[in-house]
Amino acid sequence: MKFQELKIIIIGAGLGGLCLAQGLKKNGILFEVFEQDPSHDTRGQGFRLRIDQEGQQALANCMPDHLYKLLTEHFAIKSGPVQTINSHLETINGKWVDEWQDSETADTPDLKIDRLHLREILLKGIQEQVHFGKRLLNYEQQINGQITCHFDDGSSECGHVVIGADGVHSRVREIRFPHADPIESGDICIYGKTVLDGNAKEQIAQKLQFATTVLFESELAVIIDAMRYPLFSDNAFSSSMFEMSPRQDYLYWAIIGKPGGFGLKKNSVIVNSSTELSAMIKHVSQTWDKPLQALFKCANSSSMKMVPIRYSAVQTEWEATQVTLLGDAIHTMSPASGVGANSALYDATILADIICDYSRQSGSITMAIAKYEQLMRAHSFAAMVNSRRGSTQLYGSESSESSHAEESYSSTDQ
Template identity: 35%
Template sequence: MSRIIIVGAGVGGLCLAQGLARAGIAFEVLEADAGPWIRGQGYRLRIDAMGQQALRDCLPTSSFALFQASCAVSGSGRFVDAQLRPLRERRPDSWRENAVEGEPDGDMSADLQVLRDILSHGLAPQIRWGCRAASCEREGDGIAVHCEDGRVFRGDLAVAADGLRSALRRQWLPQAEPESIGALNIYGKVPLADAGALEPVMLAGPTVAFADGCTLVVEPMRFRAGMAELADRHAPGCRLSEPGDYLYWALFGRTERLGGPLGPDGDEEGLRQRLQAVCRDWHPSLSSLLARSAPASILGREARMAAGVPVWRAGKLTALGDAIHAMSPAGGVGANTALADAAMLARCLAEDGVGQAVMRYEADMRKRAEQALASTRAGTERLLRLA
């Protein structure tokens, strides 16, 4: 029977693990984070119809019901300028509305940490936390993954699901390093109770402000109930983080417009000063929201994108998600594409031997990823040109 080594317990790696568990295929997940609740920052992820289908295909029915129940309740989006004046003509064709209760077609707004908790449920024996993969090599008919602490994990297939800075991709396909696109993404959140006086409409659904050369998205994340209560109701025993209701925001713009290249990770004061300089003259509901964000909740990232999906000879190592087709977060499809990759790979492995399964998966992944990269590139360029 095959054994799969998944490197990375992000949304893609964990969704694959769930799909393999469902198909009865043996696997281990190696994750660099020391534990499941190590990151304070859970941002909002919009999960589209493709991502929802992938979750439905891989998760047990009870966990999928919990995922649906744990998403925020949100309304339709509106498009405004820096003074919150409506800009109806700026609504992008690609904009997807949130799902309305009872109508399953729209996007669902998930908290990343909660989604990761749901995706980890039931997998404790197979996840190796604090295990950072460094390299891999062919070994007989299989593959060995070497970790920085000296441990070695052997299997019939290794899957690089280790995200944007994938160590395995760097070793295996160094030419596929994602490139900087000259833009930054700064994001954070404010507990709803600390958000102060806001225009009521900002609490009704996502607000997208095209403001002085940047784009700010603000979305209220209001949950149906506490996560412990939702877990008890849908998937007893599943331990979930409690994000509490909050306002998520993400600011995207050219690097020079947002104060030049970022300093080292953890430079929270530097990020706060950038935000203050950028939004000084904006509507008080927007500027005070950014000012009220706790420094520890603010993160900044240089936006990087893969130029395309390289071609390689199918073998004992494959990849999914950001590890092989990183995208600008402005497109809002990176996680959805990673989830769809994971569901497809799980399906191929359930139906075929490793060699055939990997070939079928890679052909499908390449098509999906090239489409997602093209639409993200077009959407990002449009945002940077028009904001």
């Protein structure tokens, strides 16, 4: 098959799906993206992301230069040193998560980027190929070798390759690997955002307002990251010029740990009402210093969310087909080390490169996918191990994530 004929269908316009779409566009490969949400900003999906060196390389490789420049020069904040404290705001030593790359420990420090900004920039130049309000229900192989995807609005689309970039609840994975649903570790994460308005600046401890901070407590940890944008260096520049959501200074925070750390029993129900979440955080932080409690008191209640920590069992091998997966859809992991999005971006860049190489050589697309899956498996296995180490270093999780990362099964389903 010549590359002009090859058409790729991407399910999911999250970080991995959009990065892949940019990489395909850069190389002149036909693609269409289908996203279940009605628009890119329909629901909150977390706030700041730490993008490490590998994630930065993936974005640079897939995006056109002007978009990568827009992202890094105006919407990314270089991470500074990380401070480690206790709940009385006292500095503590000897606690660290190996995966954190700050300006003290790495030549290329992580970049802090708001997820909404990243998605907005990744959508630029490909809006016509990204179709919102299309939830994949099913796909089927046709006699002519193509695959037809069916969506919940009754429409369908044919392509030569289908890529499931549809996240932790992936429908593509459900069909392709019916026994590979992610497992809940029992650990929990509550995250939110506190806008740095006058009141918040006055009440919240100064030491938290400019830095990256990790607070260690019994059975849980709190990650607090200041998203403070420098003033635009170019007076002529503003977010609106590039049709971007405005930049707003805020503190991102995430409380992550075992149920006991939140005063909950094992297997407690996940709640998402802001009143219940506020009450739970108030209970957890009742003995903490007031200027620390203020971080949660001043938080935007609609921004708070509780998620169970899930992870996938790593599969050792399977036979490649024209349907593959990337990112959380195939390797969900704990947010403890901040490697999930970076892994999705890594998958996207190697998949884009491999599809381009093989199709230009008129090779077999299934062989190309097999090569991608081999690299993706090796990379995600290492990322799962790092994520597990991050959980242990953060809150002493002995969760079965570790054993399951090493547990494996092979599958030739479908």
